[in-house]
Amino acid sequence: MRIGKPVAEVDELVTLLYRGPLEPTPWLGFLEALSRRMRCTRSAITLRLSRQGTPPLIIWGPPLVIDERKARDIHAVHAEIGDLDPLRNALTKAGDIFRLSELISRGDLRENRFYREILQPYGIEYQLGMYISEPGGWEGNVGLTNGPEEEDFTDDDKQVLLALRPHLEQSLALFSRMRRDETELQVMIDTLDRLTLCTFILDGAGHILRTNSAGRALIKSSRALRAADNRLALASKTANAQLQKLIGQAVSARRDGGSFAEGLRVEADSDRHLGVLVRTIETPSRYDNESGPTAVVYVSGLDNNQPLERLVSQIFDLTPSEAHLAALLATGLSLAEAATRLDLTENTVRSYCKTILSKTGVSRQADLVRLILRSVAVLG
Numbered sequence: 513m514r515i516g517k518p519v520a521e522v523d524e525l526v527t528l529l530y531r532g533p534l535e536p537t538p539w540l541g542f543l544e545a546l547s548r549r550m551r552c553t554r555s556a557i558t559l560r561l562s563r564q565g566t567p568p569l570i571i572w573g574p575p576l577v578i579d580e581r582k583a584r585d586i587h588a589v590h591a592e593i594g595d596l597d598p599l600r601n602a603l604t605k606a607g608d609i610f611r612l613s614e615l616i617s618r619g620d621l622r623e624n625r626f627y628r629e630i631l632q633p634y635g636i637e638y639q640l641g642m643y644i645s646e647p648g649g650w651e652g653n654v655g656l657t658n659g660p661e662e663e664d665f666t667d668d669d670k671q672v673l674l675a676l677r678p679h680l681e682q683s684l685a686l687f688s689r690m691r692r693d694e695t696e697l698q699v700m701i702d703t704l705d706r707l708t709l710c711t712f713i714l715d716g717a718g719h720i721l722r723t724n725s726a727g728r729a730l731i732k733s734s735r736a737l738r739a740a741d742n743r744l745a746l747a748s749k750t751a752n753a754q755l756q757k758l759i760g761q762a763v764s765a766r767r768d769g770g771s772f773a774e775g776l777r778v779e780a781d782s783d784r785h786l787g788v789l790v791r792t793i794e795t796p797s798r799y800d801n802e803s804g805p806t807a808v809v810y811v812s813g814l815d816n817n818q819p820l821e822r823l824v825s826q827i828f829d830l831t832p833s834e835a836h837l838a839a840l841l842a843t844g845l846s847l848a849e850a851a852t853r854l855d856l857t858e859n860t861v862r863s864y865c866k867t868i869l870s871k872t873g874v875s876r877q878a879d880l881v882r883l884i885l886r887s888v889a890v891l892g
Contacts, residue, residue: 529676556655557652568594607677638662639655639656646682649688711808713805736786755788762791776788787811791827821835836854838880841880
């Protein structure tokens, strides 16, 4: 009888677990190492336990060698009959861990449709599975599999998975947070794409971290702007010196806990100018460093005939209501006049104004108006 590895030997596996969310295929390194450590055919992490009509996301280590058409067929069947999976049905709450052989006899297993159409085609005869979840909503299980020529799993194997459980769930929580942050950022980038405002997010050293498709298109089409050595640069030496100075000021302001927004106009060709605005990115936490997003550079160089409030909303991350109020103030209206125009009480408008001042990093309404007019003059 094969004996599982002692709990004390999970140190390498823990390291690989926390590296897992950063891998192109999450946890592939961990799963491959777990399979070697446990001397089993494969290990797998299943995310979001399948519901009727919804196949789960399964990550195998080592990856399954199966042609694409067969994989699609099995995936479709899995979506249809996932509720017949004996192991999945038994893993319902934190800490649940079972061998497939504990849940169903070998005779009954061979009569089970899920076994015949899913497990058997994958060469799976023995399974050990454990339920995992995290507060953000991700759930699933981690498991080991063996083929009909190998042996069933043991209580020692269970103990290894149980020792790994808190690390698995913490790693899953990190994965959840990273995916949520990436999704939120992508939504903002996609919005800027639709509004054709070219956006370049920089770190504290001035390196480009992310560019939206409008920005990439502008770099390809414009001789005035380029990305050199992963840095944004202007073709004109004079203009580029100004740009680098503005980027440095934005980085310094962020480092000092302040805010900065300043722009310049650059001649792109005989009849067109680029508007460039550099501003700090407000940090939600003091535990950030300069390797993360620090400054953003907005460039208007494509078709950019946008309403004032929409442009203001993009630049300063204002809600539509806040952007509308800011645009009205920039056109010269007082708070009372803006309240009348928006059909709001003056107290409500004052509350909006405080939020706008906080988001734009200025302390007075007059400074807000100057900031908006200068920004729009550059980019509008």
